[in-house]
Amino acid sequence: MRLKPALHRAAIWGERAFDRAFPAKTPENPVLDTYRGYGVPDGIVLRARVLASLRRTTPDPGQSRWQNLRQMASLFLTHEVADVTVVAVESGLTAVSDEEGYITLKIPGEFAPGWHRITLEIKDVPDSRVVAEALVPSADARLGIVTDIDDTLIQTGAYSLAKNLWTTFTGSATSRRVFADATVLLDHLSGHGRNPVFYVSSSPWNLHAFLGKVFDRAGLVPGPIFLRDLGIGENQFISRGHGNHKGGAIDRIMAANPDLPFVLIGDTGQHDAEIYLEACHxxxxxxxxxILREPGSGPDDASRNAISTMRRLGVIVAHGTDFGQVAEALERGGLQI
Structure with missing residues (x-):
């Protein structure tokens, strides 16, 4: 237990020493990378990152795996820019980028249901102007949906580190496979767009635009995406754990929508059953x-115990190798969509 704090301190010291020895040049024209935001009871929350330049993949079905690997690897070679003031043009509200370049900006007020487009720019740099999007759920929404991504919606092999890395780095937005049953299920649960869908993954924010392309191509219901910071900072070492990240995202999403009940979707390959049980508590x-997909060898004892406990708490639990029978199971359990 003492090793991780020591490694954390050593990593911070090493990073600072490297930065002193090889100081990164402040870019002349930093840019904003925006992420899908979300509504809260008294406003909307916008998210973005200040970078030296944007990196994007150009999907081509004819590309080789080597070309895909080069493009995907480039997404992680970002130069983040700290201490930059970002302005919401219409309101004049500001936020300052942190050590990893991230900003979170809350715009207070009452916003009508639907997607809102808010203009952001780096202070005194009009050419940096971009549009950030945020979703305010419909007043007619009956429930909210939080769904995992890897091996729940997209075939990844996240339960196997080697398979996960191979799939992530050698695929493209045109080759990544979204399960057809996941697209159908989310459309059904969302009431064809009436109920909000929130996507949560342990993948880094560097993949936000890439995942957006995959989702759009597959026809998934548009929704805010919650990804993870993999940097080293005072309050984290590389990243918070998978469970802490996913649990924290669920807490923020439910706090943002206090009047809605929720359905949680995941898989048994990365302890989602245990994470969702904790959320139920x-x-x-x-x-x-x-709802749990069972990839690979299926659920282990911890997942089976968590499923049994959730059912004792009165939660409807549907699980299997696919989502083909989920709608019927939810209906039998009395879920109102």
């Missing part, structure tokens, strides 16, 4: 159902 009565 924290948010007693607000999680109506849990």
């Amino acid at each position: 924290r948010h007693g009565g607000r999680i109506d159902a849990v």
